[in-house]
Amino acid sequence: MGRKSIEKEALDNEDERKTCMQTISLFIRSNWLALIFALIICIITIVVTPIVYSIQHNVNSTNNNDLSWNTKGVTIISQNTLLNGINNSLGVISSLGFDSQSNLYLCDQTMHRILQYSSVQMNLILIAGYANGTNGSDVSSFNSPNDIYIDSSNQIYVADTLNHRIIKRTKDSNQGTIIVGTGTSGSASNQLNSPMSLTMGGDYLYIADYGNNRIIQYDLTTSTANIYIGYDTTQLRNTYVYTPISIRYHSPTTSLVIGQQLGYNVVRWTLGGKNWNLIAGSVSSDLNGTSRTLFNRICSVAVDTQMDTYIADCDNQRIQFFQGDGTKGRTIAGVIQAIGNNSYIFNQPNAIVLNTKLDFYVADSINYRIQMFQRTS
Numbered sequence: 001m002g003r004k005s006i007e008k009e010a011l012d013n014e015d016e017r018k019t020c021m022q023t024i025s026l027f028i029r030s031n032w033l034a035l036i037f038a039l040i041i042c043i044i045t046i047v048v049t050p051i052v053y054s055i056q057h058n059v060n061s062t063n064n065n066d067l068s069w070n071t072k073g074v075t076i077i078s079q080n081t082l083l084n085g086i087n088n089s090l091g092v093i094s095s096l097g098f099d100s101q102s103n104l105y106l107c108d109q110t111m112h113r114i115l116q117y118s119s120v121q122m123n124l125i126l127i128a129g130y131a132n133g134t135n136g137s138d139v140s141s142f143n144s145p146n147d148i149y150i151d152s153s154n155q156i157y158v159a160d161t162l163n164h165r166i167i168k169r170t171k172d173s174n175q176g177t178i179i180v181g182t183g184t185s186g187s188a189s190n191q192l193n194s195p196m197s198l199t200m201g202g203d204y205l206y207i208a209d210y211g212n213n214r215i216i217q218y219d220l221t222t223s224t225a226n227i228y229i230g231y232d233t234t235q236l237r238n239t240y241v242y243t244p245i246s247i248r249y250h251s252p253t254t255s256l257v258i259g260q261q262l263g264y265n266v267v268r269w270t271l272g273g274k275n276w277n278l279i280a281g282s283v284s285s286d287l288n289g290t291s292r293t294l295f296n297r298i299c300s301v302a303v304d305t306q307m308d309t310y311i312a313d314c315d316n317q318r319i320q321f322f323q324g325d326g327t328k329g330r331t332i333a334g335v336i337q338a339i340g341n342n343s344y345i346f347n348q349p350n351a352i353v354l355n356t357k358l359d360f361y362v363a364d365s366i367n368y369r370i371q372m373f374q375r376t377s
């Protein structure tokens, strides 16, 4: 390389540097407005947003929306709790409920009976089903009942799952009445196939007809049943239900909150509407998992008078809490996929119910105990 060409290269470099500086200053001069704007956006993101967020956070907690609970459960009922005069062992508890006097009821799926806990005597008494814990198909017995609903006059409605019927019991009678179903499974409008859950809204009972993938509406005044949500997979996925395992009526929004076991989600169907909206879980792909938004086998759901949904995520061994629809979940009891019998963990948390103070009770089913989690704020 000759001397001349080295000089030329140096000059060229000098030129390039100058042009570069000129371009930058030209850019700043002609775009100063846009640059100032970008600076303002940066300041808002870094400084203003966190301030506004923390103010909002304070407003929420004064609204009583920021609920929290003790993560340590207290055992209320266990195998050591006396059962008066009946087979002294608990089976798998699949549902819990309170009556209007705040008595706790247990639906014992594998002992085919309904029990009531007396917090005064601290014992359990038989309300319905055979004392010896065997199944049956007459009007005083059940076969694998999965859910109960107790109305304001303390009548108990039982989803008598493997008898494919709904039984109504008044507390002082030793017999029930069949109100929906024929006793054999089927898909006619007067038949059910493994009804798993039920709830009441206004003058209607809504039944999660699991095996038929539909919701049945039973009119309590005319005693007639009709198909409220059917199963038509040619339509959009949010117009039908799939494996409805748990159903609860949410009166503030006049909607049904439905847990779809193999849809791995919980959805809200507003009465009179034509489709559901997602509360939590997989929206379209039947996806299960262990993240904050996913589930592994939903067993039971509960709602309060706000927009809160409590979900027993059984195979993840946890209770998930969702504050509003489509939000991220928070684990309020249990430890993800940890199985055990200390006060922080579960072995299949099958059922959840809230009392009026919003303490929640969990049927820790394979530990054969009922755990109570006290609300702390």
Ligand SMILES: *[C@@H]1O[C@H](CO)[C@@H](O)[C@H](O)[C@H]1NC(C)=O
Pocket (backbone or CB within 6 Å): 087, 088, 089, 132, 133
């Ligand atoms: C109680 O029920 C269990 C489970 O069905 C059974 O194994 C046991 O023999 C029963 N005990 C009595 C005293 O009936």
Ligand SMILES: *[C@@H]1O[C@H](CO)[C@@H](O)[C@H](O)[C@H]1NC(C)=O
Pocket (backbone or CB within 6 Å): 130, 131, 132, 133, 134
């Ligand atoms: C359980 O009790 C019912 C009703 O008394 C009776 O019909 C049934 O035979 C009993 N089953 C057993 C295994 O003792």
Ligand SMILES: *[C@@H]1O[C@H](CO)[C@@H](O)[C@H](O)[C@H]1NC(C)=O
Pocket (backbone or CB within 6 Å): 135, 136, 137, 142, 143
């Ligand atoms: C009781 O349960 C067994 C096992 O599921 C079943 O074979 C039987 O038919 C049931 N009996 C009645 C009366 O429901």
Ligand SMILES: *[C@@H]1O[C@H](CO)[C@@H](O)[C@H](O)[C@H]1NC(C)=O
Pocket (backbone or CB within 6 Å): 288, 289, 290, 296
């Ligand atoms: C999804 O459910 C299946 C069947 O229960 C299970 O084998 C699998 O591990 C679950 N997937 C995740 C990501 O947890």
Ligand SMILES: *[C@@H]1O[C@H](CO)[C@@H](O)[C@H](O)[C@H]1NC(C)=O
Pocket (backbone or CB within 6 Å): 341
């Ligand atoms: C709890 O689990 C431990 C370890 O598996 C076991 O030894 C103990 O008997 C269990 N306790 C109860 C009350 O089930």
